[in-house]
Amino acid sequence: MISADCFLAMPEDHPLSTLDRVPVAALDGLPMGALQARHIHQKRTLAAFAQSGARFRQVIESQTFLPLLQFIRTGKCLALVDPLSVINERGYVAQSRPVVFRPLDQTIRYDYAILSPRYRPLSQVAQKLRSGWMARLYDLLASIEAAPRWEEQSHGMLGKDQGSGD
Template sequence: MNIMQLTVFREVMETGSISQAARQLGRTQPAISLAIKNLEKALDLTLFERRGRRLIPSQEAQYLFVEAEGILDRMNIVSKTMKSLQSAEAGSLNIAAMPGPSTFIFPKFVSENVETHTNFQTTITSRSSQQIRELASTQSIDFGFADFHPPAGKEQRYSAEIVRANCFCAVPSDHHLAKKDIVSIADLDNEPIGTLHPDHPFPRRLAFLFQQENATFKSNIAGQFFLPLIPFISLGHCCSVVDPLTVVTERELNISKSKVVFIPFDAPIRYEYATLTPSYRPSSKHATQVKEAWMSSLFEMLEDIDANPTVHGTSFKIA
């Protein structure tokens, strides 16, 4: 039993005629008769009683007709859905971003670049960078945006498009460094520094850079991501070395009410982001378009603040 036989059978049931079914399907009468005969042979059942030119369906045919309609209607829906996915007209988009970007700039971008009609479902998840790597590795998202961390020898089933950009020194607007056009690590010697949690590699990297400059790294406030540090900086509790997207977000939201100043470093401190794509999850046309648009938007945002973004390891496959 195959799809063509079921299609012919349904048409014969609906028209009650071999000749009419042949006209509807654009086939010859012998071809329709043969399809019915082969279907009866495959099922080892008599589906129609022939009375002259009339075909009288058996009880088994009535049951098969209901089942055949369900199967063929479902096949038709699947076919239309796949065509819609190819043309980006329907389907779903499941994406994730790390805290910070997921607060504003990532949802803002998505809202401007996703389908808005009822046939499309968009899900945005905020997760830690480690969780996003796990989601990408288990093929659970279309793509994710996270801090880039090199793999630790464990097999990862995703590719990473890595973007590097310059960090900024964030200081209170009344701080003595606020009037400088450029700062150095040495300028932050013994200053209270707000940074990320100790389990993040960035504070360790900062401590190393301070050590190289014979400067004291004094961390007094730590957060899961940079944005929660902005109120502390604005009130003069600390300075910080922040990633460039925090600068973009603060300029959009003005959390500090203009009480935080961002200054570039004389020797750039680079921050690494990664857009992660599962290696084995089929990507719809729309998901691909949105990811490509995100990479373009990311570059534009980073260029607008003179963070000098560069791409490294495009489609870098970790597997």
């Protein structure tokens, strides 16, 4: 598994876009887009807000990050997004207001993993595919300074109420 730092996504002209790193406390009461309440990322986000003494005001819920970017682009909300959404958005030439991304002053990690059967060995082709994807993912995350880290993957990592990374 690889984990990496999340970013704050906001419209280009948002006042916080002038900051190099955004304090989570500065998001107090601002309209936020977020993943579903049971997703581990949302739980981590809420914990970071609580630790900073900030109120989390969710106005939009999504199953994934990419739809949230449309709401951000139109100025409806901000969101804490995973690094692959940053990479995807940077490759997209927006016709309307661009979305900008800033790191946070407090680390919120996002996990990426490839799930495979526990009791059946992977084929050589599947092993090469997994290794190649994980190496490429690590390089992409490093290219945007998301501080990627290889993590030990535990078998009990994904409880039924925790959700998962992408």
